[in-house]
Amino acid sequence: MAVLSISNAHLAYGHVALLDGASFSLEMGERVGLIGRNGTGKSSLLKILAQIDKLDDGLLQLQQGLTSVYVPQEPELRPEATIFDVVSEGVAEAKALRERYEIHDPEDDLEWVAERIEHLGAWNWEQRVEETLQRLNLDGSRIVGALSGGLKKRVALARALVAQPDVLLLDEPTNHLDLDAITWLEELLNGFKGSLLLITHDRSFLDNVANRIVELDRGQLRGYPGNFAAFTAAKAYELENEALFNARFDKLLAQEEIWIRKGVEARRTRSVARIQRLEAMRLQHAARRDVQGKVKLDIDTGGASGKIVAELDTVSKSYGGRAIVRDFSATILRGDKVGLVGANGAGKTTLLKMILGQLAPDTGKVQMGSKINVAYFDQMRDVLDLDATLADTISPGSEWIEIGNQRKHVKSYLGDFLFSPARANSPVKSLSGGERNRLLLARLFARPANVLVLDEPTNDLDIETLELLEELLADYDGTVFLVSHDRRFLDNVVTSTIVNEGDGRWREYEGGVQDWLIQSKRAAALRAKNEPAAVASAPAPAPAPVASPDALVVAKPKKLSYKEQRELDELPQRIAALEAEQTQLNALLNGSELYSQGAARIAEVTARAGEIDEQLLALMERWEVLDAK
Incomplete structure (x- = not known):
């Protein structure tokens, strides 16, 4: 209802x-x-x-x-x-x-x-x-x-x-x-x-x-x-069909235009109904709204930086008695894509400034690399003059910009970011939030840089632009520091993630957010397993005896029971069966046949694909637990 x-x-x-x-x-x-x-x-x-x-x-x-x-x-x-x-x-x-x-x-x-x-x-x-x-x-x-x-x-x-x-x-x-x-x-x-x-x-x-x-x-x-995963597959199939229909329609329209322009003999025999159909086709073509083009993103890295971008050795920083960074060490190499993850106010910006040599640590040492040229994407859009035009924002005082060895007119460059030539002289304040972010990206990529610092670049950007930005950053030869709360974006871009773990403690993990979550979960499980066994307390009211050293020995792992050994032996077969079913479902979701079978079937396949992902993760974790024993 x-x-x-x-x-x-x-x-x-x-x-x-x-x-x-x-x-x-x-x-x-x-x-x-x-x-x-x-x-x-x-x-x-x-x-x-x-x-x-x-x-x-x-x-x-x-x-x-x-x-x-x-x-x-x-x-x-x-x-x-x-x-x-x-x-x-x-x-x-x-x-x-x-x-x-x-x-x-x-x-x-x-x-x-x-x-x-x-x-x-x-x-x-x-x-x-x-x-x-x-x-x-x-x-x-x-x-x-x-x-x-x-x-x-x-x-x-x-x-x-x-x-x-x-x-x-x-x-x-x-x-x-x-x-x-x-x-x-x-x-x-x-x-x-x-x-x-x-x-x-x-x-x-x-x-x-x-x-x-x-x-x-x-x-x-x-x-x-x-959900969105089901939409992505359905939309790809729909756009493919739309492009095919438009191509056939345009071919037929071209043929009819040739026919109507033929000589006198053809005009004498022409059909009134056919002429009316041609006029209708012309109106339909004029009214058609084609798919909007994609943003064309490109960036000039300028000269390459040194192999080491930054090296931090047990750096610490405090403000007002509160530890923001405590004994953090890391080495950032050229080409690394580093994500910074932490709660609002945890100190991501402070750590980033120390990595880039803009803020001295209280203790520890930061060694900066050579030939570093940094470009910043500003989260709060403070660098944008709301009264300036789009063209002046990109290239103040000139109609041309240079990107690497290319020279482009500013209107053509703005067109790469889906701003029409007519809007080049519009003020920045006329743009929506997403369009302002797109303009910031255009401004950022118009300047040569071998280190990019992106602070929440995904806010307000549409999904297609996000995906194109992901591709650009993945192929970018320089170094990227990315502060974002968009899990999918981080997973698709970064090679390592620096995570705030509370009390000023930061730790670097290989991979993106999902890798961090899996690694931290495993580490927590290992810590829990290796904690000292609880010491039994003496019956009241007698005072509790002092624990002997033997009582504090870490409990040894037990041997597998018969039931656990049988479960471990069966796990590879169960995982293989689920992976085979997963392959079939992914083929369905990526093909076209499924989307002619109705909404109920699409929802069923999508739900089952999600269940298999969860079951596979659970079986993998169970295998790791049993194998550790």
């Missing part, structure tokens, strides 16, 4: 149709991920569904009595208020009704007020707020203005959830959240009882939360069952 829907929706800004006769419905209990290119109108659609903005034409229908809450990318919160006061805004009606009842105005209909209070659960609204704050691990007494971006996002989510809405509309909810907070948000949204519509470009987040993907593409809304 649909809780809200739009039909034959039209919305345009200037000459660009963001919605062109589009239709969409959100079912009860659905968790829908809304995706699409930057600037296609996703945020505008969310505001329309939240009844903040209106359609140019079309119909918006809401279920009677429906309550919905919209959380924008950058929530507006009163900086001088406490967290408790801001979250309480989510129950504003409940507060007002209870105050109205307690005043006892003789002219008021107190019976109706009492019924409404009962319906909203307004008698104990303070308890609802406190429970929500506790659930989201927020201190209600803190002042909002002093909070980090990640905590402000939590406060906005708390304000939305305390209202207990039927529909939750979220625009880029993972922006400013660290990895732990993103995992927490996934669990929170998976437990949400209402319907959810969210905009995000975090592919792992979509895979873990969404049960349907809706793409806004060239003014139309198209739904795909399952």
Whole structure:
């Protein structure tokens, strides 16, 4: 049953149709991920569904009595208020009704007020707020203005959830959240009882939360069952068919144009119906909105740096008595792609500045490499002059830029980043958040550099641009330092990950986020296994005897039981069977036949593929445990 829907929706800004006769419905209990290119109108659609903005034409229908809450990318919160006061805004009606009842105005209909209070659960609204704050691990007494971006996002989510809405509309909810907070948000949204519509470009987040993907593409809304992985396969098949149809259509149109231009004899015998069909084809071709081109990313590394970029020997750094970095050692070589992972405020920027020689450690030694040329991608976009034009931002005072041995006109270069020539003289302030990030990338890659420092480059970028950026960084000959909370992006780019493990301790792991999680899990299991055996306490009330050295010896691993040995012998066969089934399912998902078998079958195959991944991981871990014995 649909809780809200739009039909034959039209919305345009200037000459660009963001919605062109589009239709969409959100079912009860659905968790829908809304995706699409930057600037296609996703945020505008969310505001329309939240009844903040209106359609140019079309119909918006809401279920009677429906309550919905919209959380924008950058929530507006009163900086001088406490967290408790801001979250309480989510129950504003409940507060007002209870105050109205307690005043006892003789002219008021107190019976109706009492019924409404009962319906909203307004008698104990303070308890609802406190429970929500506790659930989201927020201190209600803190002042909002002093909070980090990640905590402000939590406060906005708390304000939305305390209202207990039927529909939750979220625009880029993972922006400013660290990895732990993103995992927490996934669990929170998976437990949400209402319907959810969210905009995000975090592919792992979509895979873990969404049960349907809706793409806004060239003014139309198209739904795909399952998570993002299922969408990717279905979309590839759809685009292949669309390209084939357009090629056939264009060939037929060209043939008809040749026929209509033939000599007098042909015109005498021409069919009126055929001429009418040609005119219809011309109109159809003119109205067709082709797939937007892809961003063309390229970068000039300039000269190569020395083999060693930086060498850190037991460096430490503290601020105000708090250890930010404690006894950290590492060697960064030319060509390394290093990810930095840690909670907001853990000290990623401080560590990065020490690696690059911009900040001296309190103790320890940092040895910088030679011939290093660094380019920075700024997370907060502070380097952008909002009143400057796009062209001046890329190449101030000149119409040309040089990238390696290539000389390009600035409009042509901006076109590589999907900015039309007409927009080259537009001010930066006219761009959306994703477009500003794309402009920053254009500015970054216009300068030669053999070391790239990217601080949250993925915020607001569309998925296609993210994937192209991944390819570019993977092929880049220089060194990359990447601060990001996008797990999929880190996994696809980095060769090692430096992780904050608390109390100023940092540790480098080979591989990306998933490799770190697996390695840290194994290390924790080994530590637990090697902990000293517990010493039995003496019966009360006699004093406990002093433990002898023999009692503190680490317990020796036991030999495998008959049942465990049999399980170990069977594991290779079970893993091989699952891997064979996994190969078959991947072939189905990557082929075209599956997507003609209906949504139920697609969802079934996708779910089974996910189950096999989990089962294989569990069997591998079990094998490691048994083999260690």
